[in-house]
Amino acid sequence: MKKRVLLMAGVLLVLFGLIGCSGNVPSQQARAIVAEMKHISQSERSFAALQYDGIKEQVKEQYEKGITSTQYQLTVERFDVLGVDVANLVLEEPAFDINTEDIEEYTLTYMEMAQSAIETYFNKEKEVELMKQDLLVTLKEVDGEWQVEISPSEINIIVTSINRDITSKTREMAEKSEGYLQLEAIEKMRAQLREANIGESYVKAVQIEDIQLFADGYTLTLSYPDPNEVYSKAVEESYKTFQTNEEWNTTPFTLESLIEKMQTEIEEAVHSIENHLQTTYVDESSDFVKEIVEIKEAIFSEYLGRVNTEFVTQEVDRPTTRVLSGANTGQKIRISNETEILQFKDVHFAFYRISGTDVTEAGSLTLTGFMRGGEVLTLHLPVGNYKLVQTRGATWYGEELKFGPFGISDTASNVIEIQQNYEYELVI
Numbered sequence: 001m002k003k004r005v006l007l008m009a010g011v012l013l014v015l016f017g018l019i020g021c022s023g024n025v026p027s028q029q030a031r032a033i034v035a036e037m038k039h040i041s042q043s044e045r046s047f048a049a050l051q052y053d054g055i056k057e058q059v060k061e062q063y064e065k066g067i068t069s070t071q072y073q074l075t076v077e078r079f080d081v082l083g084v085d086v087a088n089l090v091l092e093e094p095a096f097d098i099n100t101e102d103i104e105e106y107t108l109t110y111m112e113m114a115q116s117a118i119e120t121y122f123n124k125e126k127e128v129e130l131m132k133q134d135l136l137v138t139l140k141e142v143d144g145e146w147q148v149e150i151s152p153s154e155i156n157i158i159v160t161s162i163n164r165d166i167t168s169k170t171r172e173m174a175e176k177s178e179g180y181l182q183l184e185a186i187e188k189m190r191a192q193l194r195e196a197n198i199g200e201s202y203v204k205a206v207q208i209e210d211i212q213l214f215a216d217g218y219t220l221t222l223s224y225p226d227p228n229e230v231y232s233k234a235v236e237e238s239y240k241t242f243q244t245n246e247e248w249n250t251t252p253f254t255l256e257s258l259i260e261k262m263q264t265e266i267e268e269a270v271h272s273i274e275n276h277l278q279t280t281y282v283d284e285s286s287d288f289v290k291e292i293v294e295i296k297e298a299i300f301s302e303y304l305g306r307v308n309t310e311f312v313t314q315e316v317d318r319p320t321t322r323v324l325s326g327a328n329t330g331q332k333i334r335i336s337n338e339t340e341i342l343q344f345k346d347v348h349f350a351f352y353r354i355s356g357t358d359v360t361e362a363g364s365l366t367l368t369g370f371m372r373g374g375e376v377l378t379l380h381l382p383v384g385n386y387k388l389v390q391t392r393g394a395t396w397y398g399e400e401l402k403f404g405p406f407g408i409s410d411t412a413s414n415v416i417e418i419q420q421n422y423e424y425e426l427v428i
Helices: 002-043 045-049 055-064 103-124 152-175 178-195 200-205 227-244 255-261 263-272 287-310
Strands: 071-079 130-142 145-150 207-214 217-225 275-282 322-326 331-336 347-354 364-371 376-381 384-392 408-411 416-418 424-427
Touching (some): 002 055, 002 071, 002 130, 002 145, 055 071, 071 152, 130 152, 145 152, 178 200, 178 207, 178 217, 178 287, 200 217, 217 227, 227 263, 227 287, 275 287, 322 376, 416 424
Antiparallel strands (some): 207 217, 322 364, 331 376, 384 408
């Protein structure tokens, strides 16, 4: 009888043990799930916004109903980032230099600080708005331990959702900050200056000493070099460059192309002239920008005419077939211009008297002429030896410059010997 009672007691102990183990499974699984989520949060910062308080109850409920023992469809909660009242946050705007700070860099810095402020708020406050988020979790038992598997796609959905809300909220906060509005106003002002084509070096020289924002504009205290002094000095230096430069300019300058060519002179002038202070009210139609543009255009418009007159060689009408210079006396020479190259059909020619038969000798210029393509010209040269130099091209700039830098000159390889009482025919 005693043995039987002991046996029954042993069976009861085993049963109670089994029941106890079975009852601990949901708790063990819940702890494993939370631990895995916390582990993930170390690599996915936004995952930390999830709340795990109800996981144990959900796992237990699904386990006891026999829905599953290794896979759970859980509903977790996360902070409602978009619903955060900014007035509840402790946040100081980042310090910045209004003359050098890039607005996007400022925005990113502000967003990082705002995210930290939001996380601090969530960690301290007990009553905050929460949003529900579904999460599928799979478990398997290995050596008495529960291993948790959460699909990367499940994690990505949550992470993307939270990150999207954080980015949206913090960017919205940044773009409403006073620093952002100041930098935005300054960017608009600099954009107006750049659109006015006053020179990038001048744009950079404009320094903002102070800014006060209003509903329809802003007041700036600016420091910048006097535009009269800058552009006048740039013109002076540019003129010296044109005088010493042997570069051919065959196309008239426009105001834009002239300013582009003068960037070095403008930059040097900007750096050599001290800034002066001026307070100005700026809006979409800024008088400050207009004033600089009007001064620039007045100075450069006058200079433009001067440059195009003095330093731009422009095409002129081609002469008719005739002798251009020289005595045109002596022995008769009939010249035919029979070139078949259309763009080089016209020719300028020059006869140089030389002492012997060496056509490399410089000689003395005796006669020049111009012939249209396919035409014939009769001229006269005194007795003597001559070398013939021909120049052809597409654009005529006058006898001094002939066909310009793109003309092609050629010296005949044979000397032309003119004798008394002879007439000559020459094909070129």
